[in-house]
Amino acid sequence: MAIYYIDGKFVPAEKAVIPVDDLAILRGIGVFDLLRTYDGRPYFLDAHIDRLETSAQKIGLTLPWSHADIARVVEQTLAKNDIPEANIRIVVTGGSSTDFMTPSGSPRLLVLVSPVPRLPDHWYTKGVKIISWEVERPIPGAKSIDYISASLALKKAAAEGAIEALYIDRNGLALECTTSNIFAFIGDRLVTPGKGILSGVTRKVVLELAQELFAIDLRDISRTELLAADEVFITGTSKGLVPVVKVDDGTIGEAMPGPRTRQLMEAMKKHTEKTN
Structure with a gap:
C-alpha cells in the first residue's frame, strides 16, 4: 500500500x-x-x-x-x-x-x-495515432486540476484508436495535447508552438537536445500544416518522446517513425541515463 x-x-x-x-x-x-x-x-x-x-x-x-x-x-x-x-x-x-x-x-x-506504468513498446517502434479536438485551455500556462475537457477528449481518442487528443484553437492552430506537447519536422526545421500552451519539462529537454542537431522554429502550426509535416511526435513526463504516424484520418510521412524523430529518441535515452 x-x-x-x-x-x-x-x-x-x-x-x-x-x-x-x-x-x-x-x-x-x-x-x-x-x-x-x-x-x-x-x-x-x-x-x-x-x-x-x-x-x-x-x-x-x-x-x-x-x-x-x-x-x-x-x-x-x-x-x-x-x-x-x-x-x-x-x-x-x-x-x-x-x-x-x-x-x-x-x-x-x-x-x-x-x-510508473509500462507503456506499449509499439508506441515507440511503430508510432501512434492522435486525434484533433477543438478546445482551448481557459488559462494557458496553468496546470489546473480541471481536466473535464481533457477527459472527454481522451475518451473520444480511445474510441477512435488514438492515444492522445490535440487541442485546436478557434483559428485552426494546433496547440498541445491533453497531457503532451506537439512537435513537427516541416521541411528542414523542427517546429513546435511557442505560445498559448503549457510548456512541458520534457519539451524543454527536447528543445535543448534538438538545438545541437536541427534548426528550430517556435511558432504557430495550423492543423493543415501539421497533417502535411514530414514527421510528428509528442512529448510528456510519463510517456517521454512518442512518434505520431497518424492524425485523425491523415497519415504522417511514411506512416512510421521518421529518422529525425528516432535520432531525438536516442538522444533522450542517453540524456536520461547521463542525468541519473
Missing part, C-alpha cells in the same frame, strides 16, 4: 482524504504537477516545482510553502515508499471554504506516488 503526504501527514493511500469543503472538490480550484523518477531519483524536480508555483500564481493561489519545503516533502514521500520507479503527483488544492466559493483556509499540499 502506497504512503501519501496529505496536508501535513503521511498516511496510507486507503486513508488519504481531504475535507468535503475544499474548493478542489467544490469548484475544481487547484493546481498540480506530475514528474517521475529514473533510477529512483526525481527527474527535474526543481523544474516541476517551478511550474507548480507558476500555475498557482496564474490562478491566484498563494503557496504557504517554499520551493525547498515542497522538494523536501516529495523526497520524504518517496523515501516512505518502496517503488522502484514512481510517478509523483504534487497537488495544491484551493483549501476549505465556508461559503463554498471563496477560500477561508490555507491551500492543502498533497503528494501522491504510484508505480
Whole structure:
C-alpha cells in the first residue's frame, strides 16, 4: 500500500482524504504537477516545482510553502515508499471554504506516488495515432486540476484508436495535447508552438537536445500544416518522446517513425541515463 503526504501527514493511500469543503472538490480550484523518477531519483524536480508555483500564481493561489519545503516533502514521500520507479503527483488544492466559493483556509499540499506504468513498446517502434479536438485551455500556462475537457477528449481518442487528443484553437492552430506537447519536422526545421500552451519539462529537454542537431522554429502550426509535416511526435513526463504516424484520418510521412524523430529518441535515452 502506497504512503501519501496529505496536508501535513503521511498516511496510507486507503486513508488519504481531504475535507468535503475544499474548493478542489467544490469548484475544481487547484493546481498540480506530475514528474517521475529514473533510477529512483526525481527527474527535474526543481523544474516541476517551478511550474507548480507558476500555475498557482496564474490562478491566484498563494503557496504557504517554499520551493525547498515542497522538494523536501516529495523526497520524504518517496523515501516512505518502496517503488522502484514512481510517478509523483504534487497537488495544491484551493483549501476549505465556508461559503463554498471563496477560500477561508490555507491551500492543502498533497503528494501522491504510484508505480510508473509500462507503456506499449509499439508506441515507440511503430508510432501512434492522435486525434484533433477543438478546445482551448481557459488559462494557458496553468496546470489546473480541471481536466473535464481533457477527459472527454481522451475518451473520444480511445474510441477512435488514438492515444492522445490535440487541442485546436478557434483559428485552426494546433496547440498541445491533453497531457503532451506537439512537435513537427516541416521541411528542414523542427517546429513546435511557442505560445498559448503549457510548456512541458520534457519539451524543454527536447528543445535543448534538438538545438545541437536541427534548426528550430517556435511558432504557430495550423492543423493543415501539421497533417502535411514530414514527421510528428509528442512529448510528456510519463510517456517521454512518442512518434505520431497518424492524425485523425491523415497519415504522417511514411506512416512510421521518421529518422529525425528516432535520432531525438536516442538522444533522450542517453540524456536520461547521463542525468541519473
